[in-house]
Amino acid sequence: MFPKWKNYYANLYSSSPDVADYIWNNFDRLYEETAKFRDLLFETTLPDYVLDAVSANISILKTPTCLRLPDGTLYGFEGCHAHSGSCEGSCTHVWNYDQATPFLFPALARSMHDIYYKYNQYESGKMLFRMMMPPEKTKIIFSKNNGPTRAAADGQMGEIMRIYREWKISGDSEWLKEIWPKAKKALQYAWSSENEYHWDENCDGIMEGAQHNTLDVELFGPNAFISGMYQGALLAAYEMGKALGDPDHEKYLEIFNKGNRILNDRLFNGEYYYQAIDFRNDDRFPIDQELGEIKNQIAEGCFIDQTLAQWHASLYGLGRIFDADKHQTALKSIYRYNFINHRNHVNPCRIYALNDEWGVVLCTWPKGNSPKIPAPYSTECWTGMEYDYACRLIQEGMVEKGLEVVKAVRDRFDGKKRNPWSEFEAGNNYARSMASYSLLPALSGFRFDMTKGFIGFDPRINQESFKCFWSCGSAWGQYCQDESSARLEVCYGRIVLNSLGLPPMLVKKATEVKINGKKVEFIPREDRLEFGNHVYLEKGDILKVN
Template sequence: MKKIYSDDELFCNNEQKAYSGDAGCVDFLLGGIGTGNVSLGARGNLTTWQIFNQPGQLNRMPYTFFSIWMKQDGGEAVSRVLESKLNPPFNRSQGFFRNEVAGLPRFDSSVMTTKYPFVNIEFRDEEIPVQISLEAYTPFIPLNAKDSGIPGAYLNYKVKNTTKENIEISIAGSMNNAVGFEGYNNFSFMKHAGDRENEYRSDDVIRGIMYTGKNFSDKHITWGNMALSTTEKEEYITKKPLWYQGQWTDGGEDFWQDFSTDGRLNNESIYDQVGSNWAEKSDFSFLHFTDKIGSLCITQTLKPGEEKVFPFILSWYFPNRPKMWIELDKDKQDIVDGNYDVTKNYYATLFEDAWNVASYLAGNADRLYDESAKFAHAFFDTTLPGYILEAAADNITVMRSPTCFRIENGDFLGWEGVDGALGCGPGNCTHVWNYAQSVAVLFPELEQSMRRIEFVDEIRDDGYMPFRAYTPFDLPQWEMTPAADGQLGCIIRLYREWVISGNDSLIKECWNGVKKTLDYTLKVWDCDEDGVLEQPQHVTYDTELYGISSMATSIYIAALTAAAEMAEFMEYDDLADRYRKLAADGAGKLDKVSWNGEFYEQVLDNVNAYRYQYGKGCLSDQLLGQYMAFNAQLGYILPEEHVKKAVQSVFEYNFVEKAKKNVHAERAYILNDEKGLTPCTWPNGGKPIFPFVYYGEVWTGIEYEVAALLVRTDQVNEALTIVKALRDRQDGFKRNPFSENESGYYYTRAMASWAVYEALLGYHYDMRKQEQSFEPKLNEDHFDGFWCNGRQWGVVHQRKDNDGTLYQTTEVLYDAVKM
């Protein structure tokens, strides 16, 4: 292999990146699975608010921030917004809007580090005599979907007095009441349905501000409530439940004067002054302070050397989700017009309101922290390179982003990705979810619900399976050519779920759907029953492949292999034999007609008779079925030596060291001198006039797929090269490290990153037999790694004795069955 990175770069330790405050693309999501989320930027600022049951990448919350006041004995008081300084560009037509409070003082700099689900930010300023940091997180506990699906987050500000004098410290959180949110006007002020109210509450568990609404329908998708609370004692709390409702910037001016004077808040501000005549006669929103902001303040005195935590809990409850996939502008307008029914979010079946959410977070704080921290330490205290850990962990974000959600019956649903205000690619798109591995491993119950939707609810009597699920919303089924890769891939993934969990009942529920799927395949795609798909196959490239493609046929072979195992379990022995013979025949024929000595090519007499084919190209996805087979613990489905050579060829021909040399007219995901793996090249010539439309793009999901295959075939350096190049692109300046985009933000296919991690672990498991084993591919003499199956998770340690003997120990840290 051509050396692209040095050994030091490839085999670095497990230290993760640190993001400075000027890393403007960083958005770390806080929020649970299926709850919506709030993002934290590298400056410590709360950025995007996507808690309103639809994507909202541009949603900002005016006047929502944390601030600190401090006064040393005998010194002057100092106040700051708890963010580092704002970054360019600054060339706005009207400057920064007043509701962004850009004119208030901030810290000089900040540094963000993460160990999912925890994010830490250190604030730095030479004029500040204390050490200040923020630790924020939403509980994340593999195999515990309930406690990983809480609509809220902890924000714990830690302050240490490094002086020789006592220092009085106050930290205040201010939040806008966004209940009834309906977008923004041209001055960036929020528009709302109905009216809003803020109320201070206090009980035995928490104290804080409850934000509610009234005078609009309880079916509205932003009907609900929010809360900003603390577990701090009442004696340390002051509050301003509602900022002064004056004119212009009166509310903001009043808050800052109140807070910065003595670090405490007056409950209410009253002024008797003559206001602006213009404001009396004009409806301009900027002339009237109508935002319903509430602030909660904690005050403590720190002795020299003392450190204290200022705990806050942010929670929300917006139960109504549109009972429809909202993908088009028309769909969004239909929401506004009330043309869609709503379904409840799953979290609405667990909690009564945002106060109840906060109470649960407060009452279970120690356990939720300990179990989340146990995962974080187990995962990140490993001996794999940091960029590998980042790739696997940072893409966990996808399942907690607006891409994924749960409805009231517990069904787990997902887009392909999300755009600014709309979803992209609805309905658990089967051919995209083929690549993802994270949800299946970390939360098997969620992935199993998807298989039930496919094989029980969506499958038709003739075996046709729509590749987008609409039945969970009680809508007519998706009408389009079925996707061969997606439909057959569901069989492999069903088998994977069985192996991960050992759940026999899942197979019994879905078995009839499996039979129907393969019957349909033999009628439509493999009419001569030779184990090879030859009729037109719609695939993930949003087109049909003609002739024989190893991409689709390898999935078919793996599906037949998996189906044979399920048939045997269901005591359909004759059918099991038939499926095994078809798989063997298909593997033999595919190898005979498609293998060219270096890789598998498309078999098609005249590639230019059809648009959007790849012909003699070296397709990165050519062994997608083999990748899925490895993920499902099925082993090799094609000759091992050919698999290894084909994957080697993919790396050799398709990895580009400089994007500017990758000439194409498609969407561009890498640019200039960036490195990446393209979906297809034509090293031996024969490029079609119009190749399939994505051939020059770079999809991180395919990069992870190929990297996982490279590891499984003992080509580790090449695998690491792909992943390092990919993660170098997600540096926080050019791209968000927590969102690998394809057709939208937080794209599902990127969850293939977990497959790379499992491959490097050399992890093999079968919970049907209660078996697991490890063959680490790196640092074999001294290896530590995290593992997770459908019942337990923990760590594995491998060491080498002085006599050269390798030995392993495993430790169970969480047992879902016992829990």
């Protein structure tokens, strides 16, 4: 028998009067903290449509898309329908895109990883990418979506990068130490002899086998989208393994380096990264006899998330996966070929943009060489992918183009044509849309590494007068700067800093640092101020740099 399932709140409170009693006794604190969060989030110099995208999609965490299991663990559908969740359950290849939960509720984000590895992982390292309810059913009773033993390559590799993110946000190396053996096993499944999908049989850092992914099909052969995620996982595993003293960490870097050369030399066609497969003649994979080619492939298409891994890597401080010049060229190609007015766009699939609305479609074939049955959903616009693409543009210095894409999305969800609090894909309040939160750290140039007591800022816009909300680990607050000074305020929680990152121009100008008016010793470095001793900041504390 499986355990009887109930919501977490049913374990906290025995009845609705109990809930009312708690609220009554804690109302002042709850209201104050909620109002402060709201005020800081909206008291910003970011464009209003960016704030709209960030704030509206945070609401997904309070919809039926998300719930908490009896022990408090976060569980999420992909989205929600009127009477049910849409596609169970904490789907790795969709929740890969969520950036709101890890920054705002990092303990909940970590709980997702803990339960993934507890119930979804086989001894071989393979992970089911969906979780059933209750979780104990996952490897016993299968759904039509989950399949009996299906693993998703992008989800499994993205999960490893997300663990790296959670470690750097929390600074909790004990948590990393506990989960590391399972994460390591998930990575090594890529080249394991037990991998029935043959992802990376020759251990060259590039996936060639059958790669199930967020397009709900298998991609075959080398492609930048999924091999990029694999590269990111290798890089994250190298860093985590090195920190934990795991002797295998050098092997991960060696595999990464081999694959990185292939990724950037062979999977770039001069305009963008693509899928290097002869989809008409490669008999290693299932050629449809009627079509005379492999179905559901990207091939030489220009795919919106061809460099998705760089979004993750840049946000988490992992460094370069895609060559900078080639990556920027690819992003410009996506802008040229995929960001379109929909008036004359032929779309036989689901309608997420129409008439004179603008949006970034998933895939185009600029050379006119589309497969007869191409990758699914190619003619659609998915807001989560549009946000991560906009963020990549911003990260690479193409801020105006990135903001243009964000505005186009929010113009579609303006409250007149569509619900501004429900960006839908496969269901309402779709989890992938929480990619929008990444716009906040991207535009503020937010960096973090709580294993070293470090956070930093380097705004991409309004540098002469900038203000925004920040959240990391157990604290959140507000950051402000002008041409000669910076101000960091903690409005909730507590944070311990050894250094504070600032734009180089402010580091050069810095003559003093004060906390609540008291001077603090510091040493200026190229892009940060290092403090002589740990700096402890709690609610109400203000650090000023002049």
